[in-house]
């Protein structure tokens with residue numbers, strides 16, 4: 560019976576985490592079978608065709624089916640919840656299912672969640688300023704959850720509500736829980752379905768469409784991590800839980816101190832735009848007829864960026880594209896020996912790679928649709 564249940568295996572992060580677990584040659588992992596919760600039969604078949612007996616798929620209707628989630632979760636030792644981080648009731652139901660194992664006296668179960676650094680962001684365009692700081696997951700481990708709770712009491716934000724809910728439900732029930740609070744994730748994913756990140760592809764698309772870059776202010780920042788390095792943290796967590804005599808209990812910071820950051824580098828949003836412009840001008844895609852001949856970054860309204868890049872959600876757009884969210888990832892390095900391998904050079908190269916992917920129609924839009932040249 561598989562010990563590990565994974566959500567999000569059809570996604571960018573979850574698909575990459577699964578592929579890295581399957582590629583792991585450590586004796587504790589190399590023969591494991593992983594159970595995957597999948598909504599779509601064709602996707603389940605593709606996973607089976609690719610990964611054979613290393614996985615088994617379980618059909619579900621999704622993160623809203625809490626009764627099913629709780630029942631299913633109660634059969635597993637470790638749940639890797641790398642699907643959408645925006646549905647609190649579903650994520651908490653996984654913890655509630657694991658809690659049944661605590662009561663039954665089974666080995667202490669673990670919930671390994673995925674969330675995002677916008678949970679700690681300010682909203683500098685529409686709300687009064689708050690003190691800015693760099694959050695350190697080791698030194699500030701007791702304070703991070705408290706800050707998120709204070710922000711969420713004023714204004715609930717579903718990704719943050721989910722992260723708080725998971726960590727608090729776990730702390731209350733004896734389940735161990737870690738939430739990787741990820742920054743901007745870049746690089747080609749290694750899953751079978753969505754392999755693209757969000758931030759660079761979206762900004763590249765905008766820049767190619769408009770011929771210029773954009774900014775909401777001068778100081779909005781993002782930390783960044785390559786998707787393969789992020790996935791490594793999950794592999795290292797699984798290995799620590801399986802290989803250590805204490806199953807990581809009391810060793811891996813968890814529950815109310817369970818936020819792990821994954822930052823490797825830091826950038827400004829306007830610098831991401833600059834790098835996209837640099838890549839497009841170097842390639843010759845820009846300038847073209849009707850676009851600025853020089854590289855330009857224009858100050859644009861929040862609503863435009865919310866509509867064009869964030870599904871109309873101005874709250875998420877403001878946190879992501881306008882906000883400040885500096886994090887320092889100490890715990891994964893110190894406790895798990897995490898050594899991210901894709902550093903500044905990989906970050907810089909990714910802009911070229913993203914442009915090539917766009918030109919080769921490997922992104923959600925095509926170059927033709929980007930420049931309005933789609934043939935009908």
Ligand SMILES: NC(=O)c1ccc[n+]([C@@H]2O[C@H](COP(=O)([O-])OP(=O)(O)OC[C@H]3O[C@@H](n4cnc5c(N)ncnc54)[C@H](OP(=O)(O)O)[C@@H]3O)[C@@H](O)[C@H]2O)c1
Pocket residue numbers: 566567568569570571572573597598599620621622623641642643644645646673674675676718741742743744745753756757758
């Ligand atoms: N991408 C980033 O840059 C980034 C940065 C920081 C944090 N994050 C966090 O990571 C999470 C996953 O990001 P991603 O880039 O991997 O997303 P993604 O590629 O869009 O994948 C989303 C995954 O979640 C599943 N999913 C979505 N809605 C669901 C529902 N209602 N019920 C069950 N499954 C559902 C999808 O399954 P189906 O195939 O069945 O739809 C898919 O497997 C985000 O939600 C966010 O919290 C992402």
